[in-house]
Amino acid sequence: MTSTATLRRDAPAAASASASAPGAAEIAIDNASKVFGTGEGAVVALEDVSVAIPGGQFVCLLGPSGCGKSTLLNAIAGFSPLTGGAIRMAGRPVTEPGPDRGMVFQEYALFPWMTVEQNIRFGLDIKGLARGEADAIVARIAGTLGLSDFLGRFPKDLSGGMRQRVAIARILALDPPVMLMDEPFGALDALTRRTLQDELLRIWAEYRKTIVFVTHSIEEAIYLADRIVVLTYRPGRMKRDLIVPLSRPRDTASTEFNALKRELAALVMEEQQRYTRAEMTGTAVD
Protein backbone atom coordinates (compact mmCIF):
# COMPACT_ATOMS: atom_id res chain seq x y z
CA MET A 1 0.00 0.00 0.00
CA THR A 2 2.92 2.33 0.68
CA SER A 3 4.18 1.92 -2.87
CA THR A 4 0.85 2.94 -4.35
CA ALA A 5 0.66 5.88 -1.98
CA THR A 6 4.04 7.05 -3.25
CA LEU A 7 2.87 6.68 -6.81
CA ARG A 8 -0.21 8.59 -5.99
CA ARG A 9 1.92 11.61 -5.16
CA ASP A 10 4.31 10.91 -8.01
CA ALA A 11 1.76 11.05 -10.81
CA PRO A 12 0.87 14.74 -10.56
CA ALA A 13 4.52 15.60 -9.93
CA ALA A 14 5.61 13.86 -13.14
CA ALA A 15 2.77 15.56 -14.92
CA SER A 16 3.73 19.04 -13.81
CA ALA A 17 7.34 18.34 -14.80
CA SER A 18 6.28 17.56 -18.33
CA ALA A 19 3.91 20.53 -18.47
CA SER A 20 6.81 22.76 -19.34
CA ALA A 21 8.01 20.28 -21.95
CA PRO A 22 6.90 21.00 -25.53
CA GLY A 23 5.29 17.57 -25.80
CA ALA A 24 2.26 18.24 -23.61
CA ALA A 25 -0.05 21.08 -22.67
CA GLU A 26 -2.38 21.65 -19.75
CA ILE A 27 -6.10 22.05 -20.26
CA ALA A 28 -8.28 24.18 -18.02
CA ILE A 29 -12.00 23.51 -18.15
CA ASP A 30 -13.89 26.17 -16.20
CA ASN A 31 -17.61 25.86 -15.49
CA ALA A 32 -18.25 24.21 -18.83
CA SER A 33 -21.94 24.16 -19.73
CA LYS A 34 -23.65 23.09 -22.90
CA VAL A 35 -27.32 23.31 -23.75
CA PHE A 36 -28.63 21.81 -26.98
CA GLY A 37 -31.73 23.46 -28.40
CA THR A 38 -33.91 26.10 -26.80
CA GLY A 39 -37.21 26.39 -24.95
CA GLU A 40 -39.00 23.25 -23.80
CA GLY A 41 -36.94 20.95 -26.02
CA ALA A 42 -33.67 22.20 -24.58
CA VAL A 43 -31.32 19.50 -23.30
CA VAL A 44 -28.66 20.34 -20.76
CA ALA A 45 -25.78 18.10 -21.75
CA LEU A 46 -23.15 19.68 -19.49
CA GLU A 47 -23.53 21.79 -16.40
CA ASP A 48 -20.75 23.58 -14.58
CA VAL A 49 -18.01 21.04 -15.12
CA SER A 50 -14.58 22.23 -14.04
CA VAL A 51 -11.45 20.15 -14.47
CA ALA A 52 -7.86 21.33 -14.45
CA ILE A 53 -5.75 18.85 -16.38
CA PRO A 54 -2.00 19.26 -15.95
CA GLY A 55 0.21 18.72 -18.99
CA GLY A 56 1.03 15.07 -19.65
CA GLN A 57 -1.84 13.67 -17.63
CA PHE A 58 -3.93 10.76 -18.90
CA VAL A 59 -7.55 11.53 -18.03
CA CYS A 60 -10.53 9.29 -18.66
CA LEU A 61 -14.04 10.74 -18.85
CA LEU A 62 -16.35 8.00 -17.65
CA GLY A 63 -20.11 7.67 -17.57
CA PRO A 64 -23.14 6.15 -19.26
CA SER A 65 -24.53 7.32 -22.59
CA GLY A 66 -25.88 10.84 -22.37
CA CYS A 67 -23.62 11.98 -19.53
CA GLY A 68 -22.01 14.63 -21.70
CA LYS A 69 -18.55 13.08 -21.89
CA SER A 70 -18.43 13.22 -25.67
CA THR A 71 -19.94 16.71 -25.56
CA LEU A 72 -17.08 17.81 -23.33
CA LEU A 73 -14.52 16.17 -25.59
CA ASN A 74 -16.02 17.83 -28.66
CA ALA A 75 -15.86 21.16 -26.87
CA ILE A 76 -12.16 20.65 -26.11
CA ALA A 77 -11.64 19.68 -29.74
CA GLY A 78 -13.37 22.90 -30.78
CA PHE A 79 -16.05 21.17 -32.84
CA SER A 80 -18.94 22.38 -30.78
CA PRO A 81 -18.63 25.53 -28.67
CA LEU A 82 -19.83 25.64 -25.08
CA THR A 83 -22.92 27.64 -24.16
CA GLY A 84 -21.32 28.59 -20.85
CA GLY A 85 -17.90 28.60 -19.25
CA ALA A 86 -14.57 28.31 -21.01
CA ILE A 87 -11.85 25.90 -22.03
CA ARG A 88 -8.24 27.00 -22.25
CA MET A 89 -5.33 25.03 -23.56
CA ALA A 90 -1.88 26.17 -22.45
CA GLY A 91 -3.55 29.41 -21.39
CA ARG A 92 -5.21 30.15 -24.75
CA PRO A 93 -8.99 29.85 -25.12
CA VAL A 94 -10.20 27.09 -27.40
CA THR A 95 -12.32 28.53 -30.21
CA GLU A 96 -12.00 26.18 -33.18
CA PRO A 97 -10.64 22.76 -34.14
CA GLY A 98 -6.93 22.52 -34.65
CA PRO A 99 -4.11 20.03 -35.11
CA ASP A 100 -2.76 20.85 -31.63
CA ARG A 101 -5.63 18.74 -30.26
CA GLY A 102 -5.50 15.55 -32.31
CA MET A 103 -8.75 13.61 -32.21
CA VAL A 104 -9.21 9.86 -32.53
CA PHE A 105 -12.79 8.87 -33.32
CA GLN A 106 -14.55 5.64 -32.49
CA GLU A 107 -15.51 5.33 -36.17
CA TYR A 108 -11.82 5.74 -37.13
CA ALA A 109 -12.74 8.50 -39.63
CA LEU A 110 -9.85 7.53 -41.87
CA PHE A 111 -10.12 8.90 -45.38
CA PRO A 112 -11.01 5.74 -47.32
CA TRP A 113 -9.74 7.14 -50.63
CA MET A 114 -6.26 7.59 -49.21
CA THR A 115 -3.74 4.87 -48.53
CA VAL A 116 -2.43 4.37 -45.01
CA GLU A 117 0.58 6.47 -45.91
CA GLN A 118 -1.51 9.29 -47.38
CA ASN A 119 -3.72 9.27 -44.30
CA ILE A 120 -0.75 9.63 -41.97
CA ARG A 121 0.76 12.27 -44.23
CA PHE A 122 -2.43 14.34 -44.58
CA GLY A 123 -1.79 16.66 -41.64
CA LEU A 124 1.88 17.01 -42.58
CA ASP A 125 0.92 18.10 -46.10
CA ILE A 126 -1.33 20.75 -44.61
CA LYS A 127 1.50 21.94 -42.40
CA GLY A 128 3.53 22.34 -45.58
CA LEU A 129 6.39 20.12 -44.49
CA ALA A 130 9.17 19.39 -46.98
CA ARG A 131 8.85 15.99 -48.62
CA GLY A 132 11.93 14.49 -47.02
CA GLU A 133 10.94 15.70 -43.59
CA ALA A 134 7.44 14.30 -43.96
CA ASP A 135 8.83 11.00 -45.28
CA ALA A 136 10.98 10.64 -42.17
CA ILE A 137 8.07 11.35 -39.81
CA VAL A 138 5.73 8.95 -41.63
CA ALA A 139 8.36 6.21 -41.53
CA ARG A 140 9.06 6.74 -37.84
CA ILE A 141 5.39 6.92 -36.76
CA ALA A 142 4.45 3.95 -38.95
CA GLY A 143 7.28 2.03 -37.28
CA THR A 144 6.05 3.00 -33.82
CA LEU A 145 2.57 1.68 -34.55
CA GLY A 146 3.62 -1.39 -36.53
CA LEU A 147 2.20 -0.05 -39.78
CA SER A 148 5.36 -0.09 -41.90
CA ASP A 149 4.19 -3.02 -44.01
CA PHE A 150 0.75 -1.54 -44.59
CA LEU A 151 1.56 1.91 -45.95
CA GLY A 152 0.25 1.16 -49.44
CA ARG A 153 -3.03 -0.37 -48.27
CA PHE A 154 -6.41 1.30 -48.32
CA PRO A 155 -8.40 1.42 -45.06
CA LYS A 156 -11.05 -0.98 -46.40
CA ASP A 157 -8.39 -3.69 -46.49
CA LEU A 158 -7.51 -3.27 -42.80
CA SER A 159 -9.07 -4.71 -39.65
CA GLY A 160 -10.64 -2.42 -37.08
CA GLY A 161 -7.58 -2.58 -34.88
CA MET A 162 -5.26 -1.67 -37.74
CA ARG A 163 -7.53 1.17 -38.78
CA GLN A 164 -7.41 2.63 -35.30
CA ARG A 165 -3.62 2.37 -35.35
CA VAL A 166 -3.65 4.45 -38.53
CA ALA A 167 -5.97 6.98 -36.89
CA ILE A 168 -3.57 7.28 -33.95
CA ALA A 169 -0.58 7.50 -36.29
CA ARG A 170 -2.31 10.22 -38.28
CA ILE A 171 -2.54 12.54 -35.29
CA LEU A 172 0.72 11.43 -33.70
CA ALA A 173 2.53 12.48 -36.89
CA LEU A 174 1.57 16.06 -36.07
CA ASP A 175 3.04 15.71 -32.59
CA PRO A 176 0.09 17.44 -30.90
CA PRO A 177 0.46 18.44 -27.24
CA VAL A 178 -3.03 17.03 -26.59
CA MET A 179 -4.67 13.84 -27.83
CA LEU A 180 -8.45 13.53 -27.61
CA MET A 181 -9.91 10.06 -27.88
CA ASP A 182 -13.64 9.39 -28.22
CA GLU A 183 -14.24 5.75 -27.27
CA PRO A 184 -11.47 4.81 -29.69
CA PHE A 185 -11.43 1.11 -28.85
CA GLY A 186 -15.18 0.70 -28.31
CA ALA A 187 -15.75 -1.20 -31.54
CA LEU A 188 -12.83 -3.61 -31.13
CA ASP A 189 -12.80 -7.15 -29.79
CA ALA A 190 -11.45 -7.64 -26.27
CA LEU A 191 -7.98 -8.88 -27.21
CA THR A 192 -7.33 -6.27 -29.89
CA ARG A 193 -8.60 -3.72 -27.46
CA ARG A 194 -6.11 -4.73 -24.77
CA THR A 195 -3.26 -4.74 -27.30
CA LEU A 196 -4.10 -1.23 -28.42
CA GLN A 197 -4.49 -0.05 -24.82
CA ASP A 198 -0.97 -1.26 -24.13
CA GLU A 199 0.31 0.41 -27.31
CA LEU A 200 -1.37 3.64 -26.31
CA LEU A 201 0.25 3.52 -22.86
CA ARG A 202 3.62 2.86 -24.45
CA ILE A 203 3.17 5.78 -26.85
CA TRP A 204 1.96 8.02 -24.05
CA ALA A 205 4.99 7.11 -21.94
CA GLU A 206 7.29 7.81 -24.87
CA TYR A 207 5.73 11.00 -26.22
CA ARG A 208 4.22 12.36 -22.98
CA LYS A 209 1.04 13.81 -24.43
CA THR A 210 -1.88 15.07 -22.43
CA ILE A 211 -4.63 12.56 -23.18
CA VAL A 212 -8.37 13.02 -22.65
CA PHE A 213 -10.01 9.68 -23.26
CA VAL A 214 -13.76 9.08 -23.29
CA THR A 215 -15.01 5.62 -22.42
CA HIS A 216 -17.91 3.87 -20.78
CA SER A 217 -15.78 0.91 -19.84
CA ILE A 218 -14.83 1.11 -16.17
CA GLU A 219 -12.05 -1.40 -16.60
CA GLU A 220 -10.60 0.50 -19.53
CA ALA A 221 -10.59 3.71 -17.51
CA ILE A 222 -8.81 2.13 -14.55
CA TYR A 223 -6.36 0.30 -16.80
CA LEU A 224 -5.33 3.42 -18.67
CA ALA A 225 -5.84 6.60 -16.72
CA ASP A 226 -3.92 8.67 -14.20
CA ARG A 227 -7.19 10.22 -13.30
CA ILE A 228 -10.84 9.37 -13.83
CA VAL A 229 -13.62 11.93 -14.07
CA VAL A 230 -17.10 10.43 -13.65
CA LEU A 231 -19.97 12.48 -15.04
CA THR A 232 -23.66 12.25 -14.12
CA TYR A 233 -26.47 11.47 -16.52
CA ARG A 234 -28.18 14.60 -17.83
CA PRO A 235 -27.37 17.20 -16.94
CA GLY A 236 -23.74 16.13 -17.13
CA ARG A 237 -22.20 17.25 -13.86
CA MET A 238 -19.05 16.22 -12.13
CA LYS A 239 -19.84 13.17 -9.99
CA ARG A 240 -16.35 12.11 -8.98
CA ASP A 241 -12.82 13.15 -9.82
CA LEU A 242 -10.22 10.66 -8.65
CA ILE A 243 -6.57 9.79 -9.14
CA VAL A 244 -5.94 6.11 -9.90
CA PRO A 245 -3.57 4.98 -7.15
CA LEU A 246 -2.13 1.99 -9.02
CA SER A 247 1.33 1.56 -10.47
CA ARG A 248 1.79 0.55 -14.11
CA PRO A 249 1.65 -1.97 -15.66
CA ARG A 250 -1.69 -2.57 -13.99
CA ASP A 251 -2.99 -6.00 -13.22
CA THR A 252 -6.70 -6.16 -13.97
CA ALA A 253 -6.96 -9.24 -11.74
CA SER A 254 -5.40 -7.61 -8.67
CA THR A 255 -7.37 -6.89 -5.50
CA GLU A 256 -6.69 -3.15 -5.67
CA PHE A 257 -7.80 -2.98 -9.30
CA ASN A 258 -11.03 -4.74 -8.53
CA ALA A 259 -11.71 -2.74 -5.39
CA LEU A 260 -11.51 0.40 -7.46
CA LYS A 261 -13.60 -1.19 -10.18
CA ARG A 262 -16.33 -2.00 -7.63
CA GLU A 263 -16.28 1.50 -6.28
CA LEU A 264 -16.52 3.07 -9.73
CA ALA A 265 -19.11 0.59 -10.94
CA ALA A 266 -21.41 1.64 -8.09
CA LEU A 267 -21.02 5.28 -9.13
CA VAL A 268 -21.50 4.66 -12.83
CA MET A 269 -24.42 2.28 -12.36
CA GLU A 270 -26.35 4.93 -10.43
CA GLU A 271 -26.13 7.09 -13.50
CA GLN A 272 -26.77 4.19 -15.84
CA GLN A 273 -30.03 3.52 -13.99
CA ARG A 274 -31.09 7.13 -14.43
CA TYR A 275 -30.29 6.76 -18.12
CA THR A 276 -32.28 3.52 -18.36
CA ARG A 277 -35.27 5.12 -16.63
CA ALA A 278 -35.13 8.03 -19.06
CA GLU A 279 -34.88 5.61 -21.94
CA MET A 280 -37.92 3.66 -20.71
CA THR A 281 -39.97 6.82 -20.38
CA GLY A 282 -38.84 7.96 -23.81
CA THR A 283 -37.03 11.08 -22.66
CA ALA A 284 -33.51 9.82 -23.35
CA VAL A 285 -31.67 11.63 -26.10
CA ASP A 286 -28.33 10.50 -27.39
Add this chain to the structure above:
Amino acid sequence: MIRLSTFRGAFLPVGLLIVWEIASRAGLFSAVVLPPPSAVAARWFASLVPALPHDPATQSYTAWLFSGELPHDAVASLSRVIAGFAIGVGLALPIGLLMGTSDRLYGLVNPLLQILRPIPPIAYIPLAIVWFGLGNPPALFLIALGTFFPVLVNTIAGVRQVDSIYVRAARNLGANSWTMFRRVILPAASPFVLAGMRIGIGTAFIVVIVAEMIAVSDGLGYRILEAREYMWSDKIIGGMLTIGVLGLVIDGAMSRLNDHLLRWHRGLER
Protein backbone atom coordinates in the same frame (compact mmCIF):
# COMPACT_ATOMS: atom_id res chain seq x y z
CA MET B 1 -9.09 -27.94 -70.35
CA ILE B 2 -11.86 -25.73 -71.65
CA ARG B 3 -15.24 -26.76 -70.35
CA LEU B 4 -18.34 -26.96 -72.44
CA SER B 5 -20.04 -24.47 -70.08
CA THR B 6 -17.61 -21.79 -71.29
CA PHE B 7 -19.45 -21.81 -74.58
CA ARG B 8 -22.93 -22.07 -73.14
CA GLY B 9 -23.53 -18.36 -73.66
CA ALA B 10 -22.70 -18.74 -77.36
CA PHE B 11 -25.32 -21.42 -78.07
CA LEU B 12 -28.30 -19.12 -78.39
CA PRO B 13 -26.77 -16.36 -80.58
CA VAL B 14 -25.06 -18.85 -82.89
CA GLY B 15 -28.19 -20.97 -83.13
CA LEU B 16 -30.24 -17.89 -83.88
CA LEU B 17 -27.84 -16.83 -86.64
CA ILE B 18 -28.05 -20.27 -88.25
CA VAL B 19 -31.86 -20.32 -88.14
CA TRP B 20 -31.95 -16.75 -89.48
CA GLU B 21 -29.56 -17.58 -92.34
CA ILE B 22 -31.53 -20.67 -93.34
CA ALA B 23 -34.87 -18.89 -93.10
CA SER B 24 -33.62 -15.99 -95.23
CA ARG B 25 -32.08 -18.21 -97.87
CA ALA B 26 -35.19 -20.35 -98.03
CA GLY B 27 -37.00 -17.19 -99.05
CA LEU B 28 -39.16 -17.01 -95.92
CA PHE B 29 -38.88 -13.21 -95.96
CA SER B 30 -37.50 -10.79 -98.52
CA ALA B 31 -33.95 -9.42 -98.28
CA VAL B 32 -35.41 -5.98 -97.59
CA VAL B 33 -37.28 -7.15 -94.52
CA LEU B 34 -34.56 -9.36 -93.13
CA PRO B 35 -31.38 -9.98 -95.13
CA PRO B 36 -29.37 -13.08 -94.22
CA PRO B 37 -26.54 -12.59 -91.70
CA SER B 38 -23.98 -13.48 -94.35
CA ALA B 39 -25.14 -10.51 -96.45
CA VAL B 40 -24.98 -8.24 -93.38
CA ALA B 41 -21.43 -9.43 -92.68
CA ALA B 42 -20.34 -8.96 -96.29
CA ARG B 43 -21.81 -5.46 -96.42
CA TRP B 44 -20.31 -4.60 -93.07
CA PHE B 45 -16.86 -5.77 -94.12
CA ALA B 46 -17.09 -3.88 -97.42
CA SER B 47 -17.75 -0.64 -95.54
CA LEU B 48 -14.94 -1.38 -93.12
CA VAL B 49 -12.12 -1.66 -95.65
CA PRO B 50 -10.83 1.31 -97.72
CA ALA B 51 -12.73 1.92 -100.92
CA LEU B 52 -9.69 2.97 -102.97
CA PRO B 53 -6.23 1.33 -103.27
CA HIS B 54 -3.47 2.84 -101.17
CA ASP B 55 -1.66 5.75 -102.84
CA PRO B 56 1.48 6.65 -100.82
CA ALA B 57 1.70 10.00 -102.64
CA THR B 58 -1.56 11.41 -101.24
CA GLN B 59 -2.06 9.77 -97.85
CA SER B 60 -0.27 7.86 -95.10
CA TYR B 61 -0.91 4.17 -94.59
CA THR B 62 -2.78 4.67 -91.33
CA ALA B 63 -5.02 7.31 -92.88
CA TRP B 64 -5.72 4.97 -95.77
CA LEU B 65 -6.48 2.09 -93.40
CA PHE B 66 -9.18 4.17 -91.76
CA SER B 67 -10.50 5.70 -94.98
CA GLY B 68 -13.38 3.21 -95.24
CA GLU B 69 -16.88 4.51 -94.67
CA LEU B 70 -17.44 2.67 -91.40
CA PRO B 71 -14.24 3.77 -89.63
CA HIS B 72 -14.94 7.33 -90.73
CA ASP B 73 -18.47 7.24 -89.31
CA ALA B 74 -17.41 5.53 -86.12
CA VAL B 75 -14.73 8.16 -85.51
CA ALA B 76 -17.21 10.95 -86.31
CA SER B 77 -19.79 9.60 -83.84
CA LEU B 78 -17.21 8.88 -81.18
CA SER B 79 -15.63 12.32 -81.39
CA ARG B 80 -19.07 13.93 -81.10
CA VAL B 81 -19.80 11.86 -78.00
CA ILE B 82 -16.45 12.79 -76.45
CA ALA B 83 -16.74 16.50 -77.28
CA GLY B 84 -20.37 16.76 -76.13
CA PHE B 85 -19.64 14.71 -73.01
CA ALA B 86 -16.67 16.93 -72.17
CA ILE B 87 -18.81 20.08 -72.51
CA GLY B 88 -21.61 18.56 -70.42
CA VAL B 89 -19.28 17.39 -67.66
CA GLY B 90 -17.31 20.64 -67.80
CA LEU B 91 -20.49 22.56 -67.00
CA ALA B 92 -22.22 20.09 -64.68
CA LEU B 93 -19.26 19.33 -62.42
CA PRO B 94 -18.50 22.87 -61.16
CA ILE B 95 -22.20 23.78 -60.90
CA GLY B 96 -22.91 20.53 -59.07
CA LEU B 97 -20.01 21.03 -56.66
CA LEU B 98 -21.17 24.57 -55.89
CA MET B 99 -24.80 23.52 -55.47
CA GLY B 100 -23.79 20.61 -53.27
CA THR B 101 -21.67 22.83 -51.04
CA SER B 102 -23.94 25.86 -50.76
CA ASP B 103 -27.44 25.37 -49.35
CA ARG B 104 -28.41 28.84 -50.53
CA LEU B 105 -27.42 28.15 -54.11
CA TYR B 106 -29.10 24.76 -53.92
CA GLY B 107 -32.34 26.35 -52.71
CA LEU B 108 -32.13 28.92 -55.47
CA VAL B 109 -31.36 26.62 -58.41
CA ASN B 110 -32.86 23.26 -57.47
CA PRO B 111 -36.51 24.09 -58.34
CA LEU B 112 -35.45 25.15 -61.84
CA LEU B 113 -33.35 22.02 -62.14
CA GLN B 114 -36.31 19.82 -61.18
CA ILE B 115 -38.44 21.47 -63.89
CA LEU B 116 -35.84 21.08 -66.65
CA ARG B 117 -34.47 17.67 -65.73
CA PRO B 118 -37.42 15.48 -66.82
CA ILE B 119 -37.41 16.94 -70.37
CA PRO B 120 -35.66 14.30 -72.51
CA PRO B 121 -32.75 15.76 -74.51
CA ILE B 122 -34.43 14.49 -77.68
CA ALA B 123 -37.28 16.93 -77.04
CA TYR B 124 -34.80 19.78 -77.45
CA ILE B 125 -34.14 18.86 -81.10
CA PRO B 126 -36.47 21.42 -82.70
CA LEU B 127 -35.19 24.18 -80.44
CA ALA B 128 -31.59 23.08 -81.01
CA ILE B 129 -32.07 23.45 -84.76
CA VAL B 130 -33.76 26.84 -84.37
CA TRP B 131 -30.88 28.01 -82.18
CA PHE B 132 -27.91 26.44 -83.89
CA GLY B 133 -29.06 25.56 -87.40
CA LEU B 134 -27.78 22.27 -88.83
CA GLY B 135 -24.37 20.65 -88.48
CA ASN B 136 -22.27 19.86 -85.44
CA PRO B 137 -23.38 22.67 -83.07
CA PRO B 138 -26.93 21.37 -82.43
CA ALA B 139 -25.60 17.80 -82.17
CA LEU B 140 -23.02 18.81 -79.57
CA PHE B 141 -25.64 20.85 -77.73
CA LEU B 142 -27.94 17.85 -77.47
CA ILE B 143 -25.17 15.47 -76.41
CA ALA B 144 -23.89 17.94 -73.81
CA LEU B 145 -27.45 18.32 -72.54
CA GLY B 146 -27.85 14.56 -72.27
CA THR B 147 -24.67 14.42 -70.20
CA PHE B 148 -25.32 17.54 -68.15
CA PHE B 149 -28.30 16.49 -66.01
CA PRO B 150 -27.18 13.05 -64.83
CA VAL B 151 -23.74 14.40 -63.91
CA LEU B 152 -25.21 17.47 -62.22
CA VAL B 153 -27.80 15.61 -60.17
CA ASN B 154 -25.30 12.97 -59.07
CA THR B 155 -22.62 15.50 -58.20
CA ILE B 156 -25.04 17.45 -56.01
CA ALA B 157 -26.14 14.25 -54.28
CA GLY B 158 -22.53 13.13 -53.93
CA VAL B 159 -21.41 16.31 -52.21
CA ARG B 160 -24.45 16.46 -49.96
CA GLN B 161 -24.02 12.90 -48.71
CA VAL B 162 -20.37 13.35 -47.67
CA ASP B 163 -20.13 11.94 -44.14
CA SER B 164 -19.55 14.80 -41.71
CA ILE B 165 -17.02 12.68 -39.81
CA TYR B 166 -14.53 13.17 -42.66
CA VAL B 167 -15.07 16.91 -42.52
CA ARG B 168 -14.53 16.89 -38.75
CA ALA B 169 -11.41 14.75 -39.03
CA ALA B 170 -9.96 17.00 -41.71
CA ARG B 171 -10.70 20.16 -39.72
CA ASN B 172 -9.07 18.54 -36.72
CA LEU B 173 -5.98 17.90 -38.82
CA GLY B 174 -5.85 21.56 -39.80
CA ALA B 175 -7.45 21.57 -43.26
CA ASN B 176 -8.53 24.93 -44.68
CA SER B 177 -11.54 25.23 -47.02
CA TRP B 178 -9.57 24.61 -50.19
CA THR B 179 -7.82 21.51 -48.87
CA MET B 180 -11.14 20.34 -47.49
CA PHE B 181 -12.75 20.72 -50.89
CA ARG B 182 -9.97 19.23 -52.96
CA ARG B 183 -8.84 16.37 -50.75
CA VAL B 184 -11.98 15.50 -48.80
CA ILE B 185 -15.26 16.64 -50.39
CA LEU B 186 -14.25 15.89 -53.98
CA PRO B 187 -12.92 12.36 -53.40
CA ALA B 188 -15.73 11.55 -50.98
CA ALA B 189 -18.26 12.57 -53.64
CA SER B 190 -16.41 10.85 -56.48
CA PRO B 191 -18.35 7.54 -56.44
CA PHE B 192 -21.54 9.52 -57.08
CA VAL B 193 -19.91 11.77 -59.66
CA LEU B 194 -18.52 8.80 -61.58
CA ALA B 195 -21.89 7.02 -61.46
CA GLY B 196 -23.39 10.18 -62.96
CA MET B 197 -20.75 10.22 -65.67
CA ARG B 198 -21.48 6.65 -66.57
CA ILE B 199 -25.18 7.40 -66.96
CA GLY B 200 -24.24 10.61 -68.78
CA ILE B 201 -22.07 8.93 -71.39
CA GLY B 202 -24.78 6.32 -71.97
CA THR B 203 -27.30 9.10 -72.61
CA ALA B 204 -24.75 10.92 -74.79
CA PHE B 205 -24.42 7.83 -76.92
CA ILE B 206 -28.19 7.55 -77.42
CA VAL B 207 -28.44 11.24 -78.22
CA VAL B 208 -25.57 11.22 -80.74
CA ILE B 209 -27.35 8.64 -82.90
CA VAL B 210 -30.57 10.65 -82.92
CA ALA B 211 -28.76 13.95 -83.50
CA GLU B 212 -26.87 12.47 -86.44
CA MET B 213 -30.13 11.32 -88.00
CA ILE B 214 -31.31 14.91 -88.03
CA ALA B 215 -28.56 17.48 -88.06
CA VAL B 216 -25.42 16.15 -89.78
CA SER B 217 -24.33 14.11 -92.81
CA ASP B 218 -21.92 11.59 -91.37
CA GLY B 219 -21.66 9.34 -88.33
CA LEU B 220 -23.33 6.03 -87.58
CA GLY B 221 -26.77 7.52 -86.93
CA TYR B 222 -26.75 9.35 -90.26
CA ARG B 223 -25.51 6.25 -92.06
CA ILE B 224 -28.29 3.90 -90.99
CA LEU B 225 -30.93 6.49 -91.81
CA GLU B 226 -29.30 7.01 -95.19
CA ALA B 227 -29.34 3.25 -95.79
CA ARG B 228 -33.07 3.23 -95.16
CA GLU B 229 -33.59 5.58 -98.14
CA TYR B 230 -32.17 2.86 -100.37
CA MET B 231 -33.81 0.00 -98.44
CA TRP B 232 -30.37 -1.41 -97.63
CA SER B 233 -31.47 -3.46 -94.67
CA ASP B 234 -28.16 -5.30 -94.49
CA LYS B 235 -26.40 -1.96 -94.04
CA ILE B 236 -28.90 -0.82 -91.43
CA ILE B 237 -28.40 -3.96 -89.37
CA GLY B 238 -24.62 -3.77 -89.76
CA GLY B 239 -24.72 -0.17 -88.58
CA MET B 240 -26.90 -1.07 -85.61
CA LEU B 241 -24.51 -3.77 -84.55
CA THR B 242 -21.58 -1.36 -84.87
CA ILE B 243 -23.44 1.12 -82.67
CA GLY B 244 -23.98 -1.66 -80.15
CA VAL B 245 -20.33 -2.66 -80.13
CA LEU B 246 -19.20 0.95 -79.80
CA GLY B 247 -21.60 1.46 -76.88
CA LEU B 248 -20.22 -1.64 -75.22
CA VAL B 249 -16.66 -0.39 -75.68
CA ILE B 250 -17.50 3.04 -74.21
CA ASP B 251 -19.28 1.55 -71.22
CA GLY B 252 -16.47 -0.96 -70.72
CA ALA B 253 -13.87 1.80 -70.75
CA MET B 254 -15.93 3.87 -68.34
CA SER B 255 -16.35 0.90 -66.05
CA ARG B 256 -12.60 0.23 -66.10
CA LEU B 257 -11.92 3.86 -65.23
CA ASN B 258 -14.45 3.61 -62.40
CA ASP B 259 -12.85 0.50 -60.97
CA HIS B 260 -9.46 2.13 -61.04
CA LEU B 261 -10.48 5.47 -59.54
CA LEU B 262 -12.66 3.81 -56.91
CA ARG B 263 -10.26 1.02 -56.00
CA TRP B 264 -10.39 2.33 -52.43
CA HIS B 265 -14.15 1.99 -52.28
CA ARG B 266 -15.76 -0.60 -50.06
CA GLY B 267 -18.50 -1.32 -52.57
CA LEU B 268 -15.96 -2.73 -55.00
CA GLU B 269 -14.62 -5.36 -52.63
CA ARG B 270 -14.66 -8.66 -54.39
